Amino acid sequence: xxxxxxxxxxxxxxxxxxxxxxxxxxxxxxxxxxxxxxxxxxxxxxxxxxxxxxxxxxxxxxxxxxxxxxxxxxxxxxxxxxxxxxxxxx
Amino acid sequence: xxxxxxxxxxxxxxxxxxxxxxxxxxxxxxxxxxxxxxxxxxxxxxxxxxxxxxxxxxxxxxxxxxxxxxxxxxxxxxxxxxxxxxxxxxxxxxxxxxxxxxxxxxxxxxxxxxxxxxxxxxxxxxxxxxxxxxxxxxxxxxxxxxxxxxxxxxxxxxxxxxxxxxxxxxxxxxxxxxxxxxxxxxxxxxxxxxxxxxxxxxxxxxxxxxxxxxxxxxxxxxxxxxxxxxxxxxxxxxxxxxxxxxxxxxxxxxxxxxxxxxxxxxxxxxxxxxxxxxxxxxxxxxxxxxxxxxxxxxxxxxxxxxxxxxxxxxxxxxxxxxxxxxxxxxxxxxxxxxxxxxxxxxxxxxxxxxxxxxxxxx
Numbered sequence: 001x002x003x004x005x006x007x008x009x010x011x012x013x014x015x016x017x018x019x020x021x022x023x024x025x026x027x028x029x030x031x032x033x034x035x036x037x038x039x040x041x042x043x044x045x046x047x048x049x050x051x052x053x054x055x056x057x058x059x060x061x062x063x064x065x066x067x068x069x070x071x072x073x074x075x076x077x078x079x080x081x082x083x084x085x086x087x088x089x090x
Numbered sequence: 091x092x093x094x095x096x097x098x099x100x101x102x103x104x105x106x107x108x109x110x111x112x113x114x115x116x117x118x119x120x121x122x123x124x125x126x127x128x129x130x131x132x133x134x135x136x137x138x139x140x141x142x143x144x145x146x147x148x149x150x151x152x153x154x155x156x157x158x159x160x161x162x163x164x165x166x167x168x169x170x171x172x173x174x175x176x177x178x179x180x181x182x183x184x185x186x187x188x189x190x191x192x193x194x195x196x197x198x199x200x201x202x203x204x205x206x207x208x209x210x211x212x213x214x215x216x217x218x219x220x221x222x223x224x225x226x227x228x229x230x231x232x233x234x235x236x237x238x239x240x241x242x243x244x245x246x247x248x249x250x251x252x253x254x255x256x257x258x259x260x261x262x263x264x265x266x267x268x269x270x271x272x273x274x275x276x277x278x279x280x281x282x283x284x285x286x287x288x289x290x291x292x293x294x295x296x297x298x299x300x301x302x303x304x305x306x307x308x309x310x311x312x313x314x315x316x317x318x319x320x321x322x323x324x325x326x327x328x329x330x331x332x333x334x335x336x337x338x339x340x341x342x343x344x345x346x347x348x349x350x351x352x353x354x355x356x357x358x359x360x361x362x363x364x365x366x367x368x369x370x371x372x373x374x375x376x377x378x379x380x381x382x383x384x385x386x387x388x389x390x391x392x393x394x395x396x397x398x399x400x401x402x403x404x405x406x407x408x409x410x411x412x413x414x415x416x417x418x419x420x421x422x423x424x425x426x427x428x429x430x431x432x433x434x435x436x437x438x439x440x441x442x443x444x445x446x447x448x449x450x451x452x
Contacts, residue, residue: 010149013149013165017326038132041166043148043150043152043167043168044148044149044152045149047150048168048170048171048184048185049182049184051150053148053150055147055148056148056149069160085147085148085149086148
């Protein structure tokens with residue numbers, strides 16, 4: 001199973017969030033699986049049409065995903081994913 | 091009036107603040123969501139639930155509730171625009187901002203309204219467990235003439251329910267105008283006659299006006315006030331006709347908040363600013379203007395407020411009243427209170443974040 005690592009900022013809203021294995025062959029499947037494990041989490045990552053939020057980044061390995069609209073990027077069994085917030089603030 | 095134990099909830103650029111009056115001082119007793127912009131916060135007067143609308147830069151607009159006055163919070167499932175709902179810019183409608191959270195009629199204590207961007211009214215009959223878009227308003231043909239002001243899309247910021255009739259509802263949209271429903275939101279009629287839209291080719295258009303805030307007189311609900319982009323307006327016939335109530339020469343004209351006295355429909359307060367392209371205190375001096383004759387004359391009260399080098403303005407929900415006590419928070423993080431109906435003011439703090447809403451906890 002691929003592995004996922006989260007920004008600490010998300011743990012603020014989902015204190016039980018833990019890095020680790022997650023099922024799915026595409027980013028969209030992974031996000032759906034995350035929402036089952038942590039109900040409501042997907043709404044923090046994607047908007048109501050499933051598009052990656054503007055100030056959220058998902059990496060597979062060291063590469064940022066390409067399909068921010070449909071999350072169709074593939075994830076291999078041995079890969080690691082990261083969900084980060086973009087750098088912004090004020 | 092006994093002011094001890096008055097409390098107020100603030101939505102700020104850096105979280106929710108709750109202040110309580112302890113002896114003679116206002117103390118911050120709770121800070122929730124540090125660092126997160128909060129677009130609106132209020133305590134529902136019938137349920138006692140504290141609601142906060144988060145405007146997270148990263149995670150989107152979020153709704154949270156607290157049953158214990160901010161000690162703990164629960165994430166509430168966000169309402170969604172229906173599949174296929176499109177904005178006027180022909181993009182899929184995404185709930186990007188919660189402008190207001192409002193109770194309904196006292197006979198329907200579980201009612202909650204959300205005013206949102208882009209231009210949506212969401213309604214919950216079950217205390218916020220579920221919300222649905224009020225389709226009749228979204229499908230109104232006039233919506234094609236709404237547009238955003240200072241933001242990408244129109245924002246629905248005011249929901250006012252007639253205390254005499256739970257089905258009689260007004261809303262205010264910036265930019266769109268005032269709409270009225272007499273059938274509990276089944277149908278809507280624009281009510282903008284007498285308003286002036288200086289930025290439109292037809293200044294008297296039926297739709298396309300910019301109320302910054304709409305309020306109703308509790309003691310005579312036929313009287314409505316609005317601080318509009320193009321001045322202060324009052325209606326004494328349930329919004330059939332609006333009359334300009336701005337000062338001819340004086341600061342009371344442009345601004346965002348307006349407040350009407352709970353017992354006297356002719357008494358109202360505004361906090362003037364320099365018009366749209368500047369948005370600062372008039373002449374660098376902050377004042378609160380009050381009328382007691384329905385807008386024929388205004389008095390600017392300045393005691394206790396900065397009178398030079400002041401850049402503050404007050405956003406539309408940043409001003410509230412509880413009896414003789416008035417409070418407002420500014421864009422530069424100053425919080426002022428008056429205990430004599432706005433005639434003199436005291437600084438509570440000048441170190442809080444920019445303020446988006448101030449609501450006494452009723």
